[in-house]
Amino acid sequence: MMRIDIHKLLKLLAFNEQDPLLFNSAFFLIFFGFFLTAYLLFQKNRNTRIYFLTLFSLYFFYKTCGWYVGFILLAAVVDFNISKIIYETTSKHARKVLITLSILLNVGLLFYFKYTNFFIDIINDVSQQQLHPLKLLLPVGISFYTFENVSYTVDVYRREIKPVDRFIDYLFFLSFFPKLMMGPIVRAADFLPQIEKKPFVTDEQLGQGLYLITAGIIKKVVISDYINANYVMYIFDNPSAHTGLECLLAVYAYAMVIYCDFSGYSDMARGMAKWIGFEINLNFLSPYQSSSITEFWRRWHISLSSWLRDYIYIPLGGNRSGYFNTYRNLFITMLIGGFWHGASWNFIFWGALHGAALALHKLQKDYERKPLLVIPYSPKVTKFINKILVDLPVFTVPYSPALTKMLKVMATFHFVCLGWIFFRCNSFADSWTFINQIFSHFNIAVLPQLVANYANVIMMLWLGFLLHSITSPTELEYQKFLTKLSTPLKIVYLFAAIYLAIQFKQADVIKPIYLQF
Known part of the structure; x- marks a missing residue:
């Protein structure tokens, strides 16, 4: 009888692919209750607290994705050591080589699991080859902790932060279980100083x-x-x-x-x-209350949008190299953001859609400050075209700022919803079928039944x-x-x-x- 109980307990504590440990599971709530009780015993001692939290986080990750937990350990070892060498190295060339190596290792691992089969499909379509897709499972949370690794080493490279002295501290930062699987993407500069504070x-x-x-x-x-x-x-x-x-x-x-x-x-x-x-x-931060696509990305998945801004948009040149380059950088940044979400033409198109919208909104704001388009010898046409560029996209209602804002919010929300169609549909063809159904087969008669x-x-x-x-x-x-x-x-x-x-x-x-x- 005792053996059966132990067997059941071990089975419950082991990883189950059909029932991973998630925040919304009943077992996790019990699990978290036991964790809090144990944490009260270990919280006063700094080292004991960090080791306990790290081990619990790694076990939680194991219960979610099995032995893929090894990848976060590997990532922590690599970036902890590379960042220390980067910080201690004075040679600019060596530092650039090391930061490039770190980024390639992190992004390369992500690329292998997430995008290999996507590019195999493209090669098969273009060259009529019959390469077989690899049997790959995407490690849970790899996109999030990869971005955290990259931001840490880049911040060390920029001399914005000092690398941590102890490996356990870095592993704790990377594996901290509340944000491990689905974010938010946490910056080391925000999190690491909290380790030293007394738990209160x-x-x-x-x-x-x-x-x-x-x-x-x-x-x-x-x-x-x-x-x-x-x-x-x-x-x-x-x-x-x-x-x-x-x-x-x-x-x-x-x-x-x-x-x-x-x-x-x-x-x-x-x-x-x-x-x-x-x-x-x-x-x-209530993203559907946004009155522009720019505001939406300041409110939606804030940790990702700020990461894309600081580590892709600004390194590309941001808004420092003229109007055209600014719009280009916005578009490329969101294209990469779309591709980050998944190896699918749907995500790429979704990213391109938002990138184009951000660029157009920036263009419209630039026109508000200083109209750029001038038609020679035709001031009336110039004024008319610039008025269209400035006013139409924002739905300005004279003498009614409240109604103007409401129209902007509605327009932004419906644009975001258009993007969600491509984000959610199973294929690119299904996305266009979905849109076609809305515009070509809109049957209001089914409303009462619906x-x-x-x-x-x-x-x-x-x-x-x-x-x-x-x-x-x-x-x-x-x-x-x-x-x-x-x-x-x-x-x-x-x-x-x-x-x-x-x-x-x-x-x-x-x-x-x-x-x-």
Whole structure:
């Protein structure tokens, strides 16, 4: 009898490909509870605390992706040592060789797992070869910790930070479990100084953590998973079988699914970090309230957009080399950002779409400051064309700034939704089929039936947009309210959110969308 129990326990603690350990699983909540209890025993001693957190993070990663945990260990060893050599080397040439080597090793490993089969397909299409795709599985989180590795070594190379002295500190930074799988992408300069601080969790952090964890659970499990399983997957898997109205609702639904899925997971990551005494950066700030595509990328996946700005856009030249080069750099940066998301023409087109939009918005802002287009001997035509370039894209309504902003927000949101079609569809052809259904087979007559059949989905969709519309001051006030609750009431509040999530949890495990990246 004892052997059976031990066998079951070992099986439960081992990696299960069919049931990976995710924040939205019931087992993880129990797992995290045991972790917090043990952490209280080790937190006072600096070294014990770091070793315990690192080992727990690596075990958590093992439970999520199996022996691929070895890649994060390899990445940590390589970049820890290269960065130290870079910092100690005075030769400019040697430093450039070393930083190039570091980037090639990091990006090369990512490229091998993520893009090899994509380029094999391209070679087969172009040359009529019959190369067989490799049987590769993408290691979980590799895109995120690769970017963290690159930013660390580049920052050391730029002399913006000093490399850490101890390997365990760097491994802890890289493997810190709340942000390991799906971000946010954390900068070493923001995280490493926190290691030296004495672990002291304030009442504010407890309240903020409680708010973020419970909000994340509701976003991910209650809203995103429900809408995804009961409507979005059904429509996107076969768009040609549905009317344009059904497809349009699916676009709006997916916009909320991906927001609640990713921001919910980010919220949980930030909340758990706060409960351990660490701060990781905000990753979403009500992005669908943006009135321009530029503002959208300041609010959506903030850690990625800032990384792309600092390590791709600015090194390309940023806005320092004239108008055309600025627009080109914006386009290239977003093209790379699209390709980062996945080896697919859909992601490349999605990145190009956003890159073109950012470039056009920058062009429009440049025209506002100084009209660039001049038609010789025709000031009226010049004025007319410049007015179109300045005014039309922003939907300016005379004497009504509120209505003007609302139109801008709606235009930006619908452009983002257009991009989500390519982001979500299974193929490039399906994306155009989806768009064709909306514009060519829009049957308003099915509206009553659609509302009747998917009333719960529509209700969840409205709930998602309602939560999204909550302002930052309101969130802060609610966090203060939670902070003031007694410990028993905090526990009741947490378990109420978990109970609610259990009631809405889908039969099949719905993995986080960004887990694939």
